[in-house]
Amino acid sequence: MSRPSTSAPPAGAASSLNASRRRRDLAELADGTVVDVLVVGLGATGAGAALDAASRGLSVAAIDAHDLAFGTSRWSSKLVHGGLRYLATGELDVAYESAVERGVLMERTAPHLVAAQPFVLPLTPLVTRSQAALARAGFRAGDVLRAAARTSRTTLPAPRTLSSVETRHMAPALRPTGLRGGLLSWDGRLSDDARLVTALARTAAAHGARVVTRARALLLDGDGALVRDELTGAEMRLRARTVVNATGVWAGGLAGDIRLRPSRGTHLVLRSEDLGSLTAGLHIPIPGEANRFVLVLPQGDGRVYVGLTDEPVDGGIPDVPEVPETDIGFLLDVLCSALDVPLGRDDVIGAFAGLRPLLDTAADADGARTADISRKHAVLTSAEGVVTVVGGKLTTYRRMAQDAVDAAVRARGLPAGPCRTASLPLVGAARPSRLATLEAPRRLVRRYGTEAPPVHALGLADPDLARPVVPGHPVTGAELLWAVRHEGALDESDLLDRRTRIGLVPHDREAALDAAGRCCGAPPTCTARPEADAGGGGPQAADPRGPARPRPGAESAGRHGGTGRGLSGARLGRKGDRIRAAWRRCRSEAAAAGAAGAAGAAGAAGAAGAAGAAGAAGAARAAADAPRGAAPPTRPAYGPVPPPAAGTAGAAGAAGAARVAAGGPRGGRTTHARGGRPPGLSSAGRSSAYHYPVAAEPGTVDGAAAGRRSGTRCRRADGRSPSALCTAVLQPSAALRGAALHTPSACRSSASSSVCPARRSVRIMRAARRSSATSPPARA
Numbered sequence: 001m002s003r004p005s006t007s008a009p010p011a012g013a014a015s016s017l018n019a020s021r022r023r024r025d026l027a028e029l030a031d032g033t034v035v036d037v038l039v040v041g042l043g044a045t046g047a048g049a050a051l052d053a054a055s056r057g058l059s060v061a062a063i064d065a066h067d068l069a070f071g072t073s074r075w076s077s078k079l080v081h082g083g084l085r086y087l088a089t090g091e092l093d094v095a096y097e098s099a100v101e102r103g104v105l106m107e108r109t110a111p112h113l114v115a116a117q118p119f120v121l122p123l124t125p126l127v128t129r130s131q132a133a134l135a136r137a138g139f140r141a142g143d144v145l146r147a148a149a150r151t152s153r154t155t156l157p158a159p160r161t162l163s164s165v166e167t168r169h170m171a172p173a174l175r176p177t178g179l180r181g182g183l184l185s186w187d188g189r190l191s192d193d194a195r196l197v198t199a200l201a202r203t204a205a206a207h208g209a210r211v212v213t214r215a216r217a218l219l220l221d222g223d224g225a226l227v228r229d230e231l232t233g234a235e236m237r238l239r240a241r242t243v244v245n246a247t248g249v250w251a252g253g254l255a256g257d258i259r260l261r262p263s264r265g266t267h268l269v270l271r272s273e274d275l276g277s278l279t280a281g282l283h284i285p286i287p288g289e290a291n292r293f294v295l296v297l298p299q300g301d302g303r304v305y306v307g308l309t310d311e312p313v314d315g316g317i318p319d320v321p322e323v324p325e326t327d328i329g330f331l332l333d334v335l336c337s338a339l340d341v342p343l344g345r346d347d348v349i350g351a352f353a354g355l356r357p358l359l360d361t362a363a364d365a366d367g368a369r370t371a372d373i374s375r376k377h378a379v380l381t382s383a384e385g386v387v388t389v390v391g392g393k394l395t396t397y398r399r400m401a402q403d404a405v406d407a408a409v410r411a412r413g414l415p416a417g418p419c420r421t422a423s424l425p426l427v428g429a430a431r432p433s434r435l436a437t438l439e440a441p442r443r444l445v446r447r448y449g450t451e452a453p454p455v456h457a458l459g460l461a462d463p464d465l466a467r468p469v470v471p472g473h474p475v476t477g478a479e480l481l482w483a484v485r486h487e488g489a490l491d492e493s494d495l496l497d498r499r500t501r502i503g504l505v506p507h508d509r510e511a512a513l514d515a516a517g518r519c520c521g522a523p524p525t526c527t528a529r530p531e532a533d534a535g536g537g538g539p540q541a542a543d544p545r546g547p548a549r550p551r552p553g554a555e556s557a558g559r560h561g562g563t564g565r566g567l568s569g570a571r572l573g574r575k576g577d578r579i580r581a582a583w584r585r586c587r588s589e590a591a592a593a594g595a596a597g598a599a600g601a602a603g604a605a606g607a608a609g610a611a612g613a614a615g616a617a618g619a620a621r622a623a624a625d626a627p628r629g630a631a632p633p634t635r636p637a638y639g640p641v642p643p644p645a646a647g648t649a650g651a652a653g654a655a656g657a658a659r660v661a662a663g664g665p666r667g668g669r670t671t672h673a674r675g676g677r678p679p680g681l682s683s684a685g686r687s688s689a690y691h692y693p694v695a696a697e698p699g700t701v702d703g704a705a706a707g708r709r710s711g712t713r714c715r716r717a718d719g720r721s722p723s724a725l726c727t728a729v730l731q732p733s734a735a736l737r738g739a740a741l742h743t744p745s746a747c748r749s750s751a752s753s754s755v756c757p758a759r760r761s762v763r764i765m766r767a768a769r770r771s772s773a774t775s776p777p778a779r780a
Helices: 019-031 044-055 084-088 092-109 129-146 164-170 193-206 248-254 327-336 394-412 440-459 477-486 492-499 506-521 557-561 569-603 605-624 647-661 683-688 703-710 759-769
Strands: 034-038 060-063 114-122 158-161 182-190 209-211 213-223 224-229 233-243 263-271 281-285 291-299 302-308 350-356 375-381 386-391 694-698 727-728
Touching: 019 209, 019 759, 034 129, 034 224, 044 060, 044 193, 044 233, 044 394, 060 233, 060 477, 084 092, 084 114, 084 129, 084 193, 084 386, 092 114, 092 129, 092 182, 114 164, 114 291, 164 182, 182 193, 182 394, 193 209, 209 224, 213 233, 213 248, 233 394, 248 350, 248 386, 263 327, 281 759, 302 327, 327 350, 327 647, 350 569, 375 394, 386 394, 440 477, 477 506
Parallel strands: 034 060, 034 233, 060 209, 114 281, 233 386
Antiparallel strands: 114 182, 158 182, 213 224, 224 233, 263 302, 263 350, 281 291, 291 302, 375 386, 694 727
């Protein structure tokens, strides 16, 4: 495996971006400093061009009208593709270039930000055997591309075929009926596309580039640009020997001879629990399309992204694209075609869309779909000497930047060295062996690399900074403070929408605004305390300080959450209040049961021991069965959860015994008449739902063998490891035999109903499955 170079710049003050450095750099540029290269646009390509030019020894200034990664670069699928889809269209050069750039990111420049991601293509009845054979051949061809790009096998494992049991182990939410297995493949996954841009800009700054946000270019020419400081309104002339226009979909506004055909790619944001314990992403084929898929992308932070569309955009180019309801409905339809769990519009907790800057060529003038337009990039030099780079995609940003800087150097005859970015590690990059030894939480290492320990140290020094800024989301106040001090964040929008991705869910964004505002207003003493702790009222509760004031620069929640129903802040707030109230009741009941359990344990030693054992399982089940969205119990920001008090074990034992009596303990027996109605299931729900009675019988069968025979999963009563004590058999109700499968059109709720008709039954099915024996996901 190739290793990151040891010539990376130090990650200290030289790479830090903040408000004071911005003011200093902008003042120097306004005073008449002439730079070799002025880069306009700080997305992935623009930041990459700034790094490329600075690393060649050129003086560089890079500006953006908004913030780092404000445009398309933050709306991607967070993937580093190997170019597989381009093989099918015959674009071998684009496919090879993508595979090479993927390997560069994964093994040399950003191994802390890009990791291998497994994907499963489920072989459902909608995938014919000929289509499956074609997909299998495509994955093998993709592996040949990996080898040609000299990417190590340890970095990207080989594709293979999965059995139906293995497929459901990796994606339990898939519909088992008709499932013939799956195809496993691997690709690169970014921890965050906006963090990649931030790392590029900071690495460029460490090489001497002046990186200035909130500076809008009003006019470009071969000798510089007329720029307006968006914070003060002052206009100034920035002088440069050559100019690179890397503004993406806005490039035509600064270079009139550029014609683009923007394409909208939409993603949905869902809760991870709605799709089960996904250990792999999913490729779900789009019916009627030979080489297009909807991607299901688990993020590891309680969210799953589902995308994406490819629709042409007409008219003006907005700063933040809106998400139309038609895109949301399309993605839900395709998703529900493969899932056993119906999802409706109200399950969508956020949505976002980005615009691809596709070049409009003569070959596309006949009305070709944007999905069929080539993803090749183009570098164009105007008569005035302005170099414009358009097209391409996130994966190939480095090659696009290299070609743009090469053109700029040729156009003006600048004395520059060769391109170094193919082996130049970004801020935070290190060998995987070194990253594994860092004394910081793994989540921080995946986002900050070698800078994870100092970020973690901020939380250790101040307990307020160690707390998550939003209950249920892992981002802490320390990360917000680090972004203000070192990553160029200037306001709440920068913090919530780009340095972190809290803003993708409007309700979470509102809850985190105060914490972000405190960090922006007073970085030395920032205390990013959440609006309420795990047991208190949320952001919708009465606030003694009065209504929240508008925040300068903050984007409206509607821009991030789409335009349709189901994302209302008030509705989400009321739901959150109910969940928090239920959580408080659970804690109160557990405390009361704790006292009784302790007394019972004191009565008889043997009974106490049994109660204690049952208590551990009861507590684990209680945690697993907590209401969706409930706030977690109080726990340290990092590290293991403290063990329960002595009296609590007996109490949980009593609770566990009650659950056994009620039916549903792991490894116990829960039965009811096939086709009958469990408690709480309405007749309307029964008529259109999937209902799976559960029979979980104790035995002495190996868990893996039980899973192979029954087609289900098996695990220990504590839910952690394989068990030899149980086997689960799920049988469909008689009403389902021979009946038509759930149709995609039933997945979305009507205007008079907030949930899918099958929703209540599915929740009961989920609870039954959690109570049944299940096994850990099989390794790929």
